[in-house]
Amino acid sequence: MSPNEPRQRVERVAGSRRAKLTPAPGAVPEVDVIEDPADDDDAASASSSGGGPNDERMWREVPPHY
Structure with a gap:
């Protein structure tokens, strides 16, 4: 690369x-x-459709490190 070539600058x-x-x-x-x-x-209708059958259980569960 020669010094006269254009370069990317910050x-x-x-x-x-x-x-x-x-x-x-x-x-x-x-x-x-x-x-x-x-x-x-x-996307909005899919997220507000009530979720899947295991969603309520997922929200109740607590990871073991808590």
Whole structure:
């Protein structure tokens, strides 16, 4: 790698404990994922459906180290 080639850099982020890296040369830019609202409805209905037959027993059990 020659000194004239572009490189990835570290940037400080104000108010944050973590730094941010600039995109690497030749890298594909990040793609924002668009969530489908229909998927959210399916997940919400599955979690509120009352659960499975062993859910109540699972919540009552205490691990042996307690």
